[in-house]
Amino acid sequence: MLLGLFTAVVALICIYTIRHYCFTVNRIIGQQRHPYVDVDTAEWPPVTVLIAAHNEEAVVGDILTALLEVDYPAEKLAIVPVNDRSVDRTREIIDSFVVHYPGRITPFHRTGGRAGKAAALKDAMAYVNTEIMLVFDADYVPGKALIRQLVAPFFDPEVGSVMGRVVPLNVGKKLLTRILDLERSGGYQVDQQARMNLHFVPQYGGTVAGIRKSALDEIGGWNENTLAEDTDLTYRMLLAGWKTVYENRAECYEEVPERWPVRVRQIMRWAKGHNQAMVGYSALLLRSRNVSWWERFDGLLLLGVYMMAPVLLLGWLLAMVLFYLGAPVGGGLAVLGLAAFTTLGNFAAFFEIAAAARLDGSRARIQLLPLTFLGFTVSAISVSRAAWQQFTSWIRGQEMVWHKTERSRVAPVVLEKSA
Amino acid sequence: MTSVLGPLALATSTGALLIVPLAPALRELISKRDAGPLVTRKDDGNISSFAASLRTRCISLHRMLDDCAKFGDNQLIDLSHGSAFVVGQSGAWAGSHHPVALVACAGSVELPAGFQSIADFYCRGNVRCGQQSIFRSLLSEEEIALGNDTQVLRWVHAESSLSAGRNCRLYGRASSAKLLTLSPGCSFERIYAPVIYSSTEGTALNLRTEYAPYARLAQSGIGRTRVHGAMHFPADEEHRGDAVATRNIDLEQGACIFGSMKANGDISLKERAEVHGSLVSTKRIHISSGCFVKGPIIAEREVIIDSGVQVGLPGTPTTVSAPLIHLAPGSVLHGTAWAKTEGRVGD
Numbered sequence: 001m002l003l004g005l006f007t008a009v010v011a012l013i014c015i016y017t018i019r020h021y022c023f024t025v026n027r028i029i030g031q032q033r034h035p036y037v038d039v040d041t042a043e044w045p046p047v048t049v050l051i052a053a054h055n056e057e058a059v060v061g062d063i064l065t066a067l068l069e070v071d072y073p074a075e076k077l078a079i080v081p082v083n084d085r086s087v088d089r090t091r092e093i094i095d096s097f098v099v100h101y102p103g104r105i106t107p108f109h110r111t112g113g114r115a116g117k118a119a120a121l122k123d124a125m126a127y128v129n130t131e132i133m134l135v136f137d138a139d140y141v142p143g144k145a146l147i148r149q150l151v152a153p154f155f156d157p158e159v160g161s162v163m164g165r166v167v168p169l170n171v172g173k174k175l176l177t178r179i180l181d182l183e184r185s186g187g188y189q190v191d192q193q194a195r196m197n198l199h200f201v202p203q204y205g206g207t208v209a210g211i212r213k214s215a216l217d218e219i220g221g222w223n224e225n226t227l228a229e230d231t232d233l234t235y236r237m238l239l240a241g242w243k244t245v246y247e248n249r250a251e252c253y254e255e256v257p258e259r260w261p262v263r264v265r266q267i268m269r270w271a272k273g274h275n276q277a278m279v280g281y282s283a284l285l286l287r288s289r290n291v292s293w294w295e296r297f298d299g300l301l302l303l304g305v306y307m308m309a310p311v312l313l314l315g316w317l318l319a320m321v322l323f324y325l326g327a328p329v330g331g332g333l334a335v336l337g338l339a340a341f342t343t344l345g346n347f348a349a350f351f352e353i354a355a356a357a358r359l360d361g362s363r364a365r366i367q368l369l370p371l372t373f374l375g376f377t378v379s380a381i382s383v384s385r386a387a388w389q390q391f392t393s394w395i396r397g398q399e400m401v402w403h404k405t406e407r408s409r410v411a412p413v414v415l416e417k418s419a
Numbered sequence: 420m421t422s423v424l425g426p427l428a429l430a431t432s433t434g435a436l437l438i439v440p441l442a443p444a445l446r447e448l449i450s451k452r453d454a455g456p457l458v459t460r461k462d463d464g465n466i467s468s469f470a471a472s473l474r475t476r477c478i479s480l481h482r483m484l485d486d487c488a489k490f491g492d493n494q495l496i497d498l499s500h501g502s503a504f505v506v507g508q509s510g511a512w513a514g515s516h517h518p519v520a521l522v523a524c525a526g527s528v529e530l531p532a533g534f535q536s537i538a539d540f541y542c543r544g545n546v547r548c549g550q551q552s553i554f555r556s557l558l559s560e561e562e563i564a565l566g567n568d569t570q571v572l573r574w575v576h577a578e579s580s581l582s583a584g585r586n587c588r589l590y591g592r593a594s595s596a597k598l599l600t601l602s603p604g605c606s607f608e609r610i611y612a613p614v615i616y617s618s619t620e621g622t623a624l625n626l627r628t629e630y631a632p633y634a635r636l637a638q639s640g641i642g643r644t645r646v647h648g649a650m651h652f653p654a655d656e657e658h659r660g661d662a663v664a665t666r667n668i669d670l671e672q673g674a675c676i677f678g679s680m681k682a683n684g685d686i687s688l689k690e691r692a693e694v695h696g697s698l699v700s701t702k703r704i705h706i707s708s709g710c711f712v713k714g715p716i717i718a719e720r721e722v723i724i725d726s727g728v729q730v731g732l733p734g735t736p737t738t739v740s741a742p743l744i745h746l747a748p749g750s751v752l753h754g755t756a757w758a759k760t761e762g763r764v765g766d
Contacts, residue, residue, distance in 0.1 A: 035699075038740040038757040039715050040464045041611065071464075145464050155697040155715045157643055157661035157679040172454030185457075199701075214643070241645050241663075251459035289647070364453035367443040 002318060002325070009315035010337060016308055019301055020348030023194035024355045033197045037249050039152040046130040047151055048078040052117050052207075056138035057089040059255065063138055064097045068104060072147040080127045081138075083109045084120035090138075117206070118229035122222040128213060137207040139255040141169065149250035150210045160215035160242025161233065163192065164208035164250035173258050178368055179375040180256040180263070185360055186353035192246040200298035201238060202246035206230030207254070215242045228273020235281040238299060241290040260378065267379055268386035271306040275390055278303040309383035349376070466594045466611040466755070470558045470576035477541045480505060480523050484543065488525035495519070509544065532566065546577075550584065563595075567602075581612070603748050607762040611755045613736060617764045618748035620726070626751060627711060628733050641678060649684070652676065652692075661696065670694070679714060688712075704741070706730075713737065724750050 049067060053060050060081065067079050081094045091109055098105045108124050121135065132154050136142065146164065153162045165188045171181045195202045204211075206229060216222070219236040226232040234244050257263040285291065285299050319335040350369055357366040393399075438445075447453065465471075480503065487494060487507025493514070494505045501520025509526035512534065524542040532549030540546075542559045550566035556573045557563065563577040567584035574592040575581065581595035586604035592611075593599065599612035600619060616622055643661040644650075650664040654671040660678045662668065667684040670676065670692040679696030680686060686704045688694065697714035698704055704718040708727040716722055716730060718741040724730070726749035731737035736754030744762035746752075756762055 033719065035701075035717055035719050035740070038609075038755075038759070039717065039738045040466075040757075041736045041738045041755040042715050043735050043737065143459055145460065148464075152715075155679065156681050156699040156717065157697075158645075158663045158681040158683075158699070167457050167459055169456045171456050172451050175448060178448065178454065181456075249460060251457075253456060253459070360457055362453060362457070364447050367447040370441055370444050371448070 002322060006315065006318040006322060009311055009318060012304075012308065012311055013315065016301065016305075017348045020352055023190055024348070024352045026194040026197055027190045027359065028355055030194070030197055032193070034247075034249065036153040036156065036245070036247065037149070039155060040148070042152070042155065044073060044076060044148065044151060045132050045154070046076040046078070047072070047147065048080055048128045048130045048133040049147070050121060050124055050128070050133060050135050051079070051081045051138055052084065052120060052135065053081055053086065053090050053094070053138040054084040054117075054120070055086045055088045055090060057086075057093060059139040060090055061093050061097070062141055063136060064094070064105065066141050066143075068097075068101055069144060070142060070147045071144045072151075074104065077147065078127075078130065079105045080124060081105065081107050082120050082124045083107060084117075085110055085112065085115075114224055116224060116227075116229075118222045118226060118232075119224040121229070122224060125221065131213050132210060133213060134210045135207055136252075137254070140166075140207060141253040142208075143252065146208075146250055146252055149247055150208070153245045153247065154210065154212055156243075156245075158241075158243045159245050160212050160237040160240075161204040161244045162210040162250075163202060163205045163244060163246050164252055165189070165192070165246075165248050166205065166208055166254045167251050168256040169253040170255050170258060175371065176260060176263060176375075177256050177258055178365070179372050182353045182357065182365065182368060182372055183375060184256070185356040185362075186349065188246075189248065189356035189359050190352045193248045195298060196246040196248070198298075199292070199294060201234065201295055201302055202244050203302065204230050204234040204237070204244045206233075208250065208252040212242070215240070218242075226273055226276050227269050228277060231274050231277040232280075235277055235285065235299070235303070238291055238295065239281065239284055239288050264378065264382045267382050268389075271309075271383040271386035272390050274303070274306040275387060278307065306383050307387065309380040310387045312380060313384050466592050466609060467576050467596075469556065469574045469592065470594070473539050473541055473556065473558050476500075476521070476539075477523055484523060484525040504538075527561070601746070601764045603764050603766045605764045607756070607758065607764075609755070609757045610762070613733065613753060615752040615754075615756065617724075617726075617746040617750045617752075620749035621751045624727060624729065624749070624751055626733065627729060643678075650682075654689075668700075686718075715740070717741070721745070724752075726750055730754070 051063055064081065083090050083094055094107045098107055106127060108127050110120055110123055113119055113123055132151055134147065134150055150162050150164055153159045166184055168177060168181045168184055170177050192202050215237060219240050222229060223232045237244055257266055282300060282303055285296055291299065323335050350372065353372060354366060354369060483505050487505050490507060492507045496503050496505060503521040503523060504514060504519045506514060506522065506524040506528065510529060512528055512530045519538045522536060522538050522540045524544065527544030528542060528546055530548035530552060532551055534548055534552040537555050540554055540557045545562045546557065546559045547564045548566050548569060550568050552566060552569040554571045554575065557571060557575040559577045562579045563575065563581045565583045565587050568586045569584065570588045571593065572590050575589065577595045580598040581593065582600040583589060583602055583605050585602045589605065589607040592609050593607055594610065595612040597613060599610060599615045601607065601617050603618050641660045643663060645663040647665050649666040650662055650668045652658060652670045652674040655673040657675045662676065662678060663681045665683050668680055668682040668686045670688045672689045673691045675693040677695045680694060681699040683701050685702045686698055686700045688706045688710045690707045691709040693711045695713045698712055698716045700718045702719060703721045704716060705723045706712065706725060706728050708725045711729045713732060715737050716739045720741065721743040722739055722741040723745045724747060726747040728750040730739060731753030733753060738754055739752060739756040741758060742760040744756055744758040745765060747765045
């Protein structure tokens with residue numbers, strides 16, 4: 001039985017390894033899909049931009065300034081900062097913008113209600129009177145052409161949501177930010193774009209993103225009962241026959257965590273939310289007639305991605321046990337096998353990051369690749385811990401708590417200098 | 420003593436061996452040679468941005484252009500980015516054969532057949548060139564008429580009309596602030612104008628200038644029909660709402676859609692069909708004679724537009740985007756056509 005379980009673990013690792021390699025090879029030599037990137041002339045639809053802001057005094061001014069300067073017809077752009085129960089100067093800053101730019105900004109100051117981004121966005125829907133809405137977290141700094149780039153895919157009536165590319169802004173601050181910069185690069189430049197190329201399941205990421213309101217209404221609106229409203233929305237859209245598309249050239253700067261505890265909390269929240277979606281949608285995805293077989297396959301692998309960390313640790317444990325029990329095929333072989341697969345698996349992810357850095361035209365930063373092992377280790381432990389906490393919470397019937405990612409920015413962004 | 424040095428040496432050498440593979444990483448971590456955020460796309464995507472840049476470069480030459488025009492004189496001058504040939508003579512070209520970085524003309528010029536310019540070419544008046552000319556880049560504040568078989572290697576922009584003779588090859592960007600006319604056999608990559616005719620036959624079309632008020636319904640919130648398999652709209656049938664098919668979509672003659680359409684396959688519009696929204700296909704789109712499409716046309720392989728087709732409306736320009744775009748003579752586009760591989764006007 002232990003050997004069977006161990007074989008299953010190794011098989012799963014193999015599948016994810018192959019997946020990483022396929023995505024990377026696709027990005028390097030495959031045909032690239034950017035069907036909407038050339039739509040630069042059109043009758044642009046009215047758009048509402050929602051800015052999720054919970055205690056964002058350090059950053060909210062930057063995004064409002066950037067949005068007021070974007071290249072989109074001002075009369076068609078409604079800017080709605082969603083000030084979600086902030087206790088810092090967020091409200092004051094937003095209101096000062098409202099005074100200085102009359103008619104351009106419609107603030108929503110949320111003073112009560114349930115915690116969490118999904119709950120805040122749900123309440124903010126009363127301020128959305130357009131078919132297309134874009135969502136940004138407050139620490140993002142959109143470029144001038146970004147709104148049009150995110151809106152263009154909605155000319156396709158099959159598109160329910162759009163995801164742009166997130167680019168870390170505070171790269172050079174710490175070892176952590178440099179590791180996260182590489183991880184983000186691999187995740188977007190290779191992973192997301194390959195899924196777009198292959199007609200798989202690009203993921204709506206909850207920020208630098210767009211949603212078609214009629215699609216959202218059709219799937220029942222925002223789900224407050226999840227820690228990852230983005231993954232939840234991706235799958236509900238998919239199951240209802242709406243596509244999520246990824247726009248690799250719709251780039252937007254974000255602030256990544258600068259402290260390990262913040263990063264650990266962030267990835268644990270993502271893991272828990274993702275696992276919620278896995279439990280909720282795996283069976284539905286298998287049965288759905290609205291998705292292709294490839295979407296079903298990729299969708300299931302994407303749902304299980306955060307479970308691979310505990311699976312990996314389980315594999316190590318099983319290998320050790322089999323070694324000391326003297327398993328029939330040889331415990332040593334089991335340990336060696338898992339070590340080999342783990343190494344290969346890691347190299348597959350490293351390969352993805354290396355390819356992404358090359359595609360981005362980065363030079364010296366690729367030398368940091370060996371240090372990403374540190375990031376992977378921390379992530380693997382944190383994600384496994386999150387899965388364990390989730391399991392024990394479920395046993396005890398406890399509700400999961402949403403944690404906001406803390407910001408480190410202390411001064412307004414000056415992109416010209418940093419670039 | 421020996422008993423301490425031995426293990427110490429072993430530990431040191433082992434540590435050094437472990438550190439060696441990490442040395443480049445540690446060096447980059449400390450020196451931060453490549454630690455800035457990735458440079459994201461800065462341009463606004465405007466097709467005439469190169470033209471605007473050249474115009475800015477020429478601002479300093481305007482006084483000289485005025486002087487040269489006054490005396491009908493030509494001058495070769497040195498600028499910080501290379502020499503420039505300033506042309507004051509209007510009419511037939513009497514230009515320099517010196518290699519220059521910039522040619523600036525004060526008034527209208529007529530260039531002989533076989534004219535070649537590897538410089539940026541700026542003209543305050545009309546530009547008319549003979550056949551088989553070659554330009555690197557060309558900007559006119561008025562009209563441009565390119566002779567047959569002319570090539571533009573990077574971009575061309577006219578503030579008034581731009582017309583390209585037969586078999587011209589327009590690499591890169593070609594744009595006009597008013598009107599662009601492409602003759603049969605022309606190839607292009609990215610073109611823009613409020614009105615684009617594929618050959619002068621297109622001017623005979625009875626253009627729509629405003630769509631029916633109820634077509635505004637197509638803009639939002641009128642529902643979506645999603646079909647597993649192909650969709651077929653019978654002749655002269657009217658459909659309200661967006662339509663999505665997992666395979667092909669066919670519109671028969673005179674069918675009218677007040678909404679957008681997406682096919683995970685081919686889209687075919689037969690004669691006189693109308694789509695008051697966008698057309699999106701993962702493969703090919705074929706639009707037959709007499710059809711009208713108001714919104715963007717996006718195909719991942721090919722767009723074929725027959726004669727007598729109108730895309731977009733005056734004052735409501737749109738985009739046609741595909742790797743391959745084939746335009747039959749006698750159609751009109753309002754806005755942008757962007758062919759990633761090649762666009763061509765048929766003979």
